[in-house]
Amino acid sequence: QSAHRAGLRSFIRYGWRWSWRVATFVTIFNVVSTGLSVYRNKTTISNFASAGAFTGALFRMHLGLQGLAGGFVFGTAIGIPAGGLLMMMQKLAGETLEEKRNRERRELYEQKLAEW
Numbered sequence: 001q002s003a004h005r006a007g008l009r010s011f012i013r014y015g016w017r018w019s020w021r022v023a024t025f026v027t028i029f030n031v032v033s034t035g036l037s038v039y040r041n042k043t044t045i046s047n048f049a050s051a052g053a054f055t056g057a058l059f060r061m062h063l064g065l066q067g068l069a070g071g072f073v074f075g076t077a078i079g080i081p082a083g084g085l086l087m088m089m090q091k092l093a094g095e096t097l098e099e100k101r102n103r104e105r106r107e108l109y110e111q112k113l114a115e116w
Contacts, residue, residue: 021059025055025059028054028055028058029051029052029055029075029079029082030051032050032051032054032055033047033048033050033051033079033083036050036051037097041098042098043087043090043096043097043098044083045080045083045084045087047083048079048080048082048083048084048086049076049079049080049083050079051075051079052075052076052077052078052079052080052082053072053073053075053076053079054075055075055079056070056071056072056073056074056075056076056078057069057071057072057075058071059071059075060074
């Protein structure tokens with residue numbers, strides 16, 4: 001029982017140390033990838049790769065040029081599969097975000113046209 005309590009205490013202690021880092025990484029990644037998708041008006045793997053590269057480089061910038069390059073490579077390596085998985089899930093759902101946005105825009109236009 002004491003071993004269980006010690007394990008739980010250390011899980012809470014170290015879990016807290018990593019949770020805010022992971023949450024910050026994911027937030028920055030999502031903000032950058034969404035911003036690129038909105039700016040370019042399309043969702044591509046390169047958006048996710050760029051977001052991962054930026055976020056990884058940002059997190060390792062304090063280690064100098066080598067850390068910056070390593071973070072860039074690590075972020076890109078994480079961003080590509082994450083973006084591919086997200087795009088596959090959208091395809092399996094039957095409608096991508098672009099198609100949904102265009103459909104909603106078209107429906108709103110038709111509704112306003114009918115009101116006129």
